[in-house]
Amino acid sequence: MQDWNALDDETFRGEVRRFFREHHPQSLRYASRRPRWREVRDWWATLYRHNWIAPAWPREHGGMGLSPAKLLIFIEEQESYGAARTPDQGIINLGPLLIRYGTPEQQRKYLPPTLSGEYIWCQGYSEPDAGSDLASLRTEAVLKGDEYVVNGSKIWTTMAHDATHIFLLARTDKQAKKQEGISFLMMDMRSSGITVRPIRNIAGHEEFCQVFFDSARTHRSNRVGEQNRGWSLAKALLGFERIFIGSPKYCQFTLAQLAALAAERGLMDDPVFSDRLVQLRLDTEDLASVFARFAEVMRNGSETLGPEVSMLKIWASETFQRITEFTLESLGNAGAIAAALPCGDRTIDAVNTFYYARPATFYGGSNEIQRNILAKHVLRLPE
Ligand SMILES: Cc1cc2nc3c(=O)[nH]c(=O)nc-3n(C[C@H](O)[C@H](O)[C@H](O)COP(=O)(O)OP(=O)(O)OC[C@H]3O[C@@H](n4cnc5c(N)ncnc54)[C@H](O)[C@@H]3O)c2cc1C
Incomplete structure (x- = not known):
């Protein structure tokens, strides 16, 4: 696999520019709305085939392993080309979190299908009464046996209708201080008890959704980090x-x-x-x-x-x-x-x-x- 960091900055910039020119579909440039998965899946497959899907991930996990300086060049070129935004929550947020805090089993189970596009993730943080004041979230997860039983609702969940999986913050201790009783969970969107309702925005597009959890279950092995320590993990994502x-x-x-x-x-x-x-x-x-x-x-x-x-x-x-x-x-x-x-x-x-x-x-x-x-x-x- 190519060591991109070994190239000087201008050569690397030229390579990135050439890649976008040669491979990015013209019709998706400078889109004035978020494209749906069906529109960008071929572009995702192209990036994946060339090992370009996860520029910031380390190479041992299937990424390009770019240094911060090279990553910046990559993003500058991607932006100035007007490249289409893919449903990238798994690549930008969840993957780096699992690489840093996930167990080896979680990494083995979730990273490869996240890269290939088999698993598409959405981010379940905001709730109808918890946006700016996110720590007041009320979606609750109760551990019963080996499973968390989740009840509540998330809103403004971008591309939830295209996602196969969701990572979410849920309250696992109602007695603790606001930030201290929250855990970080991953769930399969096809689990029973999950309903997705798209929300139409002012432009008439359905880019985000409300997601309802009605006794939906996820195995305890799908919790990242310790129980009740999810807040600090979520904060770490805001790098x-x-x-x-x-x-x-x-x-x-x-x-x-x-x-x-x-x-x-x-x-x-x-x-x-x-x-x-x-x-x-x-x-x-x-x-x-x-x-x-x-x-x-x-x-x-x-x-x-x-x-x-x-x-x-x-x-x-x-x-x-x-x-x-x-x-x-x-x-x-x-x-x-x-x-x-x-x-x-x-x-x-x-x-x-x-x-x-x-x-x-x-x-x-x-x-x-x-x-x-x-x-x-x-x-x-x-x-
Ligand atoms: C296009 C879009 C995509 C999104 N995608 C996702 C997603 O994928 N996943 C997800 O979890 N969330 C998502 N969100 C939600 C987003 O994170 C929230 O909209 C944001 O955090 C604000 O929360 P809120 O909408 O509840 O507004 P509120 O927090 O209710 O705020 C309402 C108004 O009050 C103001 N306000 C609130 N508190 C204060 C304060 N202390 N001081 C001064 N003013 C204040 C705000 O600035 C705002 O003007 C998305 C939002 C948008 C618009």
């Missing part, structure tokens, strides 16, 4: 991946669309339009340089990003929303059409991109929560 939620790719892509629209319609002659476009361009430049600064921290081999990384998430999501709002406005009447409209040598699907930008201020920790983090841990303001 340096948080930086990627602040990638400037969406802003850069939508800004390029806006510039194409401006060129086609001669909008730059309008001083109000050009002023706003330049402002958005500067905002995106600011974002790119803040992103580069955090990326540099990673490149230096430090895996811990400070609480100031919250700034990146806020700036990326809000700039993305501002650009999509202004694009809609600039389209005039055509801004009411939810379809891909021809514009120069490309198409613009402004309404769906606008919708796509809306939840960005929610997922990955809402922007208000990110501002709280900045206030408390960076500015040291009082509670």
Whole structure:
């Protein structure tokens, strides 16, 4: 197997770029919604066949074993190519968790089918009354014999309708303090007692679901880590991946669309339009340089990003929303059409991109929560 870390950065970047150009389906680039499994399974199979499905996993577990610096290059290229997002919870979250904290049996049982795409995972953390305040979750798992019996409900579970398995946080001790009575469990979605109800979002797409557990069972060997210690495991997942939620790719892509629209319609002659476009361009430049600064921290081999990384998430999501709002406005009447409209040598699907930008201020920790983090841990303001 190739040792990617032995290549110099520019050669590696060239290899990644070539790979995406040669193998990624054109029709899936820059999708304005999350593709379903049936649409991306061939792309997954291609990545798997080339051993490219898990860039961050160690090579002994079937990954590419990339160093943080190489991983960053990989993700930069993947993002700038507009590669399709696969149902990647197993690759991004569960796999690294099992590699670090799972038993050898769990690793043997779950890692190979997670790589091959036989097992598709979804993340069951949020509940109807536990989102930002996740530790107040109430889905309960009671150990009876060798099995946990799970009752409760998870919500906003992305791609649960395509998943074969779910990893979830469940309360295993109601008497303990909030964070201390939670365990981390894995379950087969085909177990009896699990019902999945898709939720239609504002754009009319079913990307997430509510999942109900009605005395659904999972063997105790499917608990990762110790009983009641699941909270710290879940927290450990929020490693340096948080930086990627602040990638400037969406802003850069939508800004390029806006510039194409401006060129086609001669909008730059309008001083109000050009002023706003330049402002958005500067905002995106600011974002790119803040992103580069955090990326540099990673490149230096430090895996811990400070609480100031919250700034990146806020700036990326809000700039993305501002650009999509202004694009809609600039389209005039055509801004009411939810379809891909021809514009120069490309198409613009402004309404769906606008919708796509809306939840960005929610997922990955809402922007208000990110501002709280900045206030408390960076500015040291009082509670
Ligand atoms: C597209 C999308 C995909 C998702 N996918 C998943 C998934 O796969 N798995 C999963 O488990 N979850 C998923 N989520 C859920 C996501 O993690 C939650 O939406 C998020 O944590 C916020 O929780 P909430 O929706 O319950 O909002 P709430 O926590 O109820 O917040 C409502 C509002 O109150 C504000 N607020 C809350 N607390 C405070 C506070 N202390 N100070 C100031 N303001 C506050 C929030 O910022 C927000 O504006 C997804 C969400 C979205 C939008």
